[in-house]
Amino acid sequence: MNLAVGxxxxxxxxxxxxxxxxxxxxxxxxxxxxxxxxxxxxxGLALLVAAVLADGVSDRCLKILLVLVVNLVGGxxxxxxxxxxxxxxxxxx
Amino acid sequence: xxxxxxxxxxxxxxxxxxxxxxxxxGTAGRLVAVQLASVLASFLLIALTFAxxxxxxxxxxxxxxxxxxxxxxxxxxxxxxxx
Numbered sequence: 304m305n306l307a308v309g310x311x312x313x314x315x316x317x318x319x320x321x322x323x324x325x326x327x328x329x330x331x332x333x334x335x336x337x338x339x340x341x342x343x344x345x346x347g348l349a350l351l352v353a354a355v356l357a358d359g360v361s362d363r364c365l366k367i368l369l370v371l372v373v374n375l376v377g378g379x380x381x382x383x384x385x386x387x388x389x390x391x392x393x394x395x396x
Numbered sequence: 397x398x399x400x401x402x403x404x405x406x407x408x409x410x411x412x413x414x415x416x417x418x419x420x421x422g423t424a425g426r427l428v429a430v431q432l433a434s435v436l437a438s439f440l441l442i443a444l445t446f447a448x449x450x451x452x453x454x455x456x457x458x459x460x461x462x463x464x465x466x467x468x469x470x471x472x473x474x475x476x477x478x479x
Binding site: 305308309312315316319320322323324326327332335336338339342343346347350354357358362363366367369370373374377378380381382384385387388389391392 | 399400402403406407409410411413414417422424425427428429431432435436438439442443445446451454455457458461462464465468469472473475476
């Protein structure tokens with residue numbers, strides 16, 4: 304079980320590192336939004352699976368699920384609003 | 397040292413990147429950097445609650461997620477209209 308937890312934690316860390324590297328590599332704010340979404344979705348799922356494997360179905364895991372759902376739903380809205388604000392600021396439609 | 401503590405330590409360099417990006421650059425770039433930093437901070441708090449075996453830390457992550465969305469939305473409105 305510890306091996307599986309470690310594997311999923313390693314996956315989450317790798318996703319976060321990849322997202323951070325992409326964030327540093329990409330320059331435009333609209334491009335960088337993709338990195339945020341990637342980390343949010345892939346990293347969050349890996350972290351949730353690791354937590355469930357370590358803890359079972361517990362209150363703590365349900366709260367983690369709630370955090371991830373809020374991050375996913377809110378992240379979609381925030382990404383859209385950010386893209387809209389950046390586009391309007393740049394003089395687009 | 398548990399695998400969760402290793403995870404926390406490994407997430408810290410990834411957390412530094414958006415924090416450094418939020419430190420400088422244009423306003424829009426800073427806003428996106430804050431979004432990524434907020435997501436990574438919630439991951440750090442989730443990993444810390446297991447590493448330190450402190451259940452209260454997960455409530456901090458939940459508060460961060462719940463308050464981060466309207467806060468960032470407010471910032472986008474400011475960015476769109478006034479900044």
